[in-house]
Amino acid sequence: SQQGEEDPQALSIQEGENATMNCSYKTSINNLQWYRQNSGRGLVHLILIRSNEREKHSGRLRVTLDTSKKSSSLLITASRAADTASYFCATLRLIQGAQKLVFGQGTRLTINP
Amino acid sequence: ETGVTQSPTHLIKTRGQQVTLRCSSQSGHNTVSWYQQALGQGPQFIFQYYREEENGRGNFPPRFSGLQFPNYSSELNVNALELDDSALYLCASSLRTGSYEQYFGPGTRLTVT
Numbered sequence: 001s002q003q004g005e006e007d008p009q010a011l012s013i014q015e016g017e018n019a020t021m022n023c024s025y026k027t028s029i030n031n032l033q034w035y036r037q038n039s040g041r042g043l044v045h046l047i048l049i050r051s052n053e054r055e056k057h058s059g060r061l062r063v064t065l066d067t068s069k070k071s072s073s074l075l076i077t078a079s080r081a082a083d084t085a086s087y088f089c090a091t092l093r094l095i096q097g098a099q100k101l102v103f104g105q106g107t108r109l110t111i112n113p
Numbered sequence: 114e115t116g117v118t119q120s121p122t123h124l125i126k127t128r129g130q131q132v133t134l135r136c137s138s139q140s141g142h143n144t145v146s147w148y149q150q151a152l153g154q155g156p157q158f159i160f161q162y163y164r165e166e167e168n169g170r171g172n173f174p175p176r177f178s179g180l181q182f183p184n185y186s187s188e189l190n191v192n193a194l195e196l197d198d199s200a201l202y203l204c205a206s207s208l209r210t211g212s213y214e215q216y217f218g219p220g221t222r223l224t225v226t
Contacts, residue, residue: 031213040201042217088155092213098169101215103155
């Protein structure tokens with residue numbers, strides 16, 4: 001089952017604008033991660049935010065985490081055509097000794113030139 | 114590039130057949146996880162291997178099985194293929210201890226007809 005829900009499911013904006021994607025999750029977490037996936041290929045790790053952090057930056061990416069609301073957001077500033085991709089949030093769960101990532105359904109982001 | 118490779122890139126099989134997918138982990142990583150991603154969905158955890166043993170499994174039937182070899186490369190085997198097995202199969206390698214980040218390969222697109 002999916003741990004979280006991304007919102008919106010699809011987002012289309014003009015190049016140069018900012019894109020914000022939201023993620024909600026259901027259980028307590030140690031950290032939350034964001035991944036990018038281009039055209040149904042492999043996932044690329046973008047950023048990890050720990051449960052004791054509220055905000056984290058990496059280049060044009062800004063991630064926030066609100067553990068009281070069990071939600072996170074990913075902001076991409078000054079978007080570029082190359083940012084067109086699907087974005088997933090994921091939480092790490094321990095199952096039978098294995099560390100598994102539990103993903104949401106993703107936000108499909110399209111940047112229009 | 115994450116250094117994780119998968120083969121083949123695409124595969125078409127007939128219902129009832131068996132398939133083997135392969136993954137080569139990033140150098141130094143001793144843990145490999147397999148995920149199934151249906152179209153338009155987030156990846157779902159199949160199982161994880163550590164030091165050649167399965168140490169956790171998601172909600173997948175026994176006809177999904179795997180192997181991890183001493184060089185940490187891995188195989189995913191699926192028997193008695195069903196139409197719903199059509200998906201992108203992703204492997205991810207990681208360090209067993211103290212690492213939250215998993216490095217994904219580009220995936221194998223399996224189509225079952």
